Amino acid sequence: MDAGEEKRKRSAGRLCCLCKGNKAALKRPKTLEQICKECFYAVFEEEIHTVIVDNNLFKAGERVAIGASGGKDSTVLAYVLSKLNGQYNYGLDLFLLSVDEGITGYRDDSLETVKRNEVQYGLPLKIVSYKELYGWTMDEIVKSIGLKNNCTFCGVFRRQALDRGAALMRADKLVTGHNADDIAETVLLNLLRGDIARLGRCTQITTGEDGPIPRCKPFKYTYEKEIVIYPYDLCIYSPNAYRGFAREFIKDLEKIRPRAILDIIRSGENFRISNSTKMPEQGMCERCGYISSQKWCKACVLLDGLNRGLPKLGIGRARAP
């Protein structure tokens, strides 16, 4: 190949392969197509719209809580959802829902971001605090139980806080910013730890449909890298704070074959899970009415321990009363 031909080819390769008009500005992480900025925004939003429509995620008139942590995923989710809601007339009543664990200095920055989002996107914001929901802040819990096992409390409380907050605000649905990388990672982790019940459930786009407030993930097929690129106006900055070795593995896979993330999700959706696989039976907590497989939900067991001055209750193998 002579130099002239090579040069021509290269310059032709720099045109956006979707609109064929503009100069390509980035290599799209999902497909490695060279596309322009405008086309990237368009396909990014269009894909999310298709996911929402194809999976019937919302009905007109629904009140939808967006779980907002102040991180990149939920920030982009809030922006894209409010934009699509206006563009395609979903007729949704959107609002931001954040959790304040009550850890001094930890949430301050991210809550500031959420508050900024409230103003920028014109979405109402509700911050539910552990203090408000459970009567304890994490700082108080740590003071009572020490630094050991405090993550158990925080994890259990946070899991419920969004649902409780959404119920408090009379939401019909709760959306979270879980992306394709998160879901692929969950598939692998469930495979590695032998959890067949969760392996069958983790790729569902909507969970808890039989419960009071279903949760859904509009970013199920959206790559983390694209979520990073989207708000930063095509900045190549990419966070390195990926969780654990499974995440690292997924990032390595993505480098070799970008399609691999979607392939993992497809595998997860197609796994032939036996119908006889036992799913944990969901009942209601006798104390607070939250979904629970036991008599009392985990948060109530932990709270009961805290309030009775027995914080170790509910941690490890201790049984509920």
Next chain:
Amino acid sequence: MGSCGGGGAGGGCQSECFRDREGDEEDSLRTEDLKRCSGSCSGDQSPANDGRGLCNKCREIAAVYNNLCGACFRFSLYGKFKVAVTSNGMISPTDKVLVALSGGPASRIALEFAHEMQLKAQKSWDASKDQALPVFGVGAAFIDESIPLRPSEVVQKAIEEMRFRVSQLTPPPKVFHVASIGSLLSADTKDGTGLNALLETISDATGKEDLLSYLRMLSLQKIALDNGYSKLVLGSCTTTIACHILSATVKGQGYSLPADIQYVDARWEIPVVLPLRSCLAEELSMLCHLDGHEIHQVFDQPCSGINNLVSSFIARVQEENPSRARTILRTAEKLRPFHFNRLSENLSYEMLPSRVRRKLQTAANAEFTPSELLCPICGGPLTESDVTRLKSTVSKSSRRHEAFAAHCCQSCCSQILPKELPSLEHFYSLLPVAMRGRVKDAASPGNHWLRDQIEDCLLSSDED
């Protein structure tokens, strides 16, 4: 030192903690001490003892691996092999079994164990009065993937060593077959250019590797068919299967995955069995080392792409938790297998002991479905969406290579099939007849299953 809690010179524990001082004592005395101590000593007798502890099973000989002595370790692995064979009815007395050798430890052990089992059956046959049940036959095969890139002298040396070893495994005598993948290809000449040309049409490195492994299976099937074998034994062990589970997940083959990881896979003309499924690669390598078998990693070239990444990932998680490969296999075991993952239809129950017969009849947990559409390249069952796609495209694809591509699973389409039509046609022309024939066979009137699936399309094309 002192981890066992035996205190001071006069303490009850006389184990390794005081070995230095006891160095000159007689071995028998030390053994006695170890035996006495083993009950009360709380210190672990794990590999930390560097093999100086006694075997947990026979309590007589020093442990060499996993707290077992060489003989007990071998016996435990052979036990796993035997349980897999008998409880799944893998080998019946009338069978002729072909063991696929790769040069690696797992297939070598599979051959040794098959020979041992055959030898025992032969002894029982010699001793029995009526000599009613025949003794199954064993043969071995090696697939030569030699392509010009690989040093043929190394391969030749390995083949000679394997041939020698197989000839030693008597009585009964065994045949050793060697075939090259290239011989499958119609366009191939002796120097393997046909295979190279075929691989060059594939752009994806992982796709190349995978196609090579599918062709290997095709060659093994051909040897087995041509020489009258009725079962094909592979040396797939827990570790390799765990790698396959993860790589199949990553390649989007989650639906067809359970087909590949069962003890029995009867979708091929000659059913494939995996009797070493519950042994770890590490265990098999250790046994090879203990038995002094020579290992030839002839094709253990540094593989690239997804397969390599997955095996290094598995090695890493195994380091963190040695039972991880077993957990992965156990998880995937819970996925529903396919109807061809059992042998019951071909099995003559009369030949089996009643104990095994009972087990087999109760273990029929595989789902009964009349048929599955299989991908002509990888042999994986097609998903519903693949079948829908096939239905919509098969009537439109007038040319053979297009029809072939329409029958392939999504994973093969993306990692093996060339995207451009002219390259696809070239790729199709280079494929072995046996692989191309799978689509022709599928559309022939004899195959009701495909006709049922795509009936509407066939009708519409007839009407035209």
